[in-house]
Amino acid sequence: MKNNTFFNLIKEDVQSSARLGEIHTSHGIIPTPIFMPVGTQGTVKAIEQRELVEIDAKIILGNTYHLYLRPGMEVLHHFGGLHKFMNWDRPILTDSGGFQVFSLNDLRKINKDGVKFKSHIDGSSHIFTPDNVVDIQRTIGSDIIMVLDECAPYPSSPQYISKSIELSLSWAKKARERFISTMPKWDKPQFQFGIGQGGVYPEYRKQYIQQMNDMDFDGYAIGGLSVGEPKEMMQEIVALSAEHLPKNKPRYLMGVGMPEDILNAIENGIDMFDCVIPTRNARNAQIFTTRGKINLRNAKYKFSDELIDENIDAYPSKNFTLGYLRHLFVAEELLALQLASLHNIAFYLWLVKTARENIANGTFKNWKTNFLNQYFSKE
């Protein structure tokens, strides 16, 4: 096992596959396991940048597809990249745009060179290729950039997946070559992750990872999960993927998930997560707390004097009651979305921070069991 300057594996748990590590970027060090709040269009929805620093978000995620369409590359180029544009000087990871092309576009056309799609905003035509997606993320200035891949739907036949992974692997190779033969645009080092595919088929997953390992990416994501498959199947593929991925590189499970999914994946050796759930559910009046999920639309909270969550060290969590936050939702006040989003992200950051502390102490498995018991005790 060899550490590199990008990823420092600090500790491996004895009782599980959980790991403690550090990712080094020019915008700061990211302790792992980590959760990355999703900032689709140059903002984590309803949360100020200084608030993300306040709750100590170590890295945020941007969506290449959305940023490419709006504000667009001209603007991002003019402002010197996304960090300056949005006034955020901590690390940023951007996805490849592939997922949105496949999920938001019915009219996409895919061939061996890339994918043609129409903007969901104005219907204009665009093409993503393995190469231009690298270039776009060079202009965005992401600290960690992802390769273009095809995210196959669930369920897909083995035949479909076989063809799909052939395409994604050829794209990954092109993307890696493009990355290696080009320089950062804004003088800050950038790193590139490959994305493992292979549907829910263990053999395909293994093959894919082996070939990807040869390309020597800076880190590896597990893609194509959390797209409708049963949760047990997801955890099985996660565990198998983690087993075959190199130990000295970070592992990122894309688009996952609920708190329990994250803890299970940490236990299986995953280091990085992103998900829209904490912010999206916040906007639907669902908050995550150390005593479980709470739906504030429930009338029983009308007179509740309980604080949102005393265990979470964030402004909304310790300063407002469930009754007040419920009122804001019922009255359709913007502050409801702000307070709930900030709290939920703070909760997710607390979750991974506490996981890290327990991995460091050798108490991860025990803590995880106790925490989930408490978290689910109301249901």
Next chain:
Amino acid sequence: MKNNTFFNLIKEDVQSSARLGEIHTSHGIIPTPIFMPVGTQGTVKAIEQRELVEIDAKIILGNTYHLYLRPGMEVLHHFGGLHKFMNWDRPILTDSGGFQVFSLNDLRKINKDGVKFKSHIDGSSHIFTPDNVVDIQRTIGSDIIMVLDECAPYPSSPQYISKSIELSLSWAKKARERFISTMPKWDKPQFQFGIGQGGVYPEYRKQYIQQMNDMDFDGYAIGGLSVGEPKEMMQEIVALSAEHLPKNKPRYLMGVGMPEDILNAIENGIDMFDCVIPTRNARNAQIFTTRGKINLRNAKYKFSDELIDENIDAYPSKNFTLGYLRHLFVAEELLALQLASLHNIAFYLWLVKTARENIANGTFKNWKTNFLNQYFSKE
């Protein structure tokens, strides 16, 4: 001229009718002239309570009509009043609910005892009387409570106004009696303002004020303006009202207005203002800056590196460019509403603070002329 413990008149301008003062409440001292951000439903739209403290809002306004309907009196009683419910420990002024009853309700029925109306939320029937509006504001725990009045529309005939002021004066008398014969519910002193009416008719305005003065309110509002009458007419009525109001009590011009309206009214001797313009216009992408109004929907700001307003000491003003804020509006991001609202309220607070400083220095008229020249120079 006699000062009282509630209002301290510190200085009168020599070159104009502008005044410098202080209002003393148990939740803090309010320097005047002051602008009160509008927090209709227990929140100033899109702004956190701690942000209001950060930009040093000295007092906020709540709407009795809205609070009465939602969260409702049971909830406000349970939580010990609005301050505790919304976690805001600076002063609160509440209006009487009359304005909303008249502006939001087509089916209201008015008689000498009060006004019957249907909730705009669920159609349920309610009555506001001079007495119960005092009681409601006792439960809300407002530092400054307003009497129920009829806000006559513009234009109204002298005959209509004559009848209307007769009614409003009888209500004011009842409200004053109710206030004097009851105690605060939450052990904090409360103060009550009368509201001058009389349409755009100087004689009626004078008569009204004389009779109201006899009731010895703690302060006086000028109501029934900014309802569609020409601006010159409004300033004329404001000046005339200020002349006839006692010097040793604060004067509040309700629902006004644009920055220039506020400065003109300060010049005419007004001490307090509230208006939804800074927050409402913020949500429509209009920001107020020391170099004039800016409509961020205008495409010319797409590449603008200019900060929102370097002269305003608030987070959005000094940390984000017009180009970024425009992007947030175009992308329909919630953060657009947050940053623009916070900036606009900070601008309004800067405006009255700078007015106060210039009254203190004896430079108010000169500063006002220069500021408005600069503010309007782009138009």
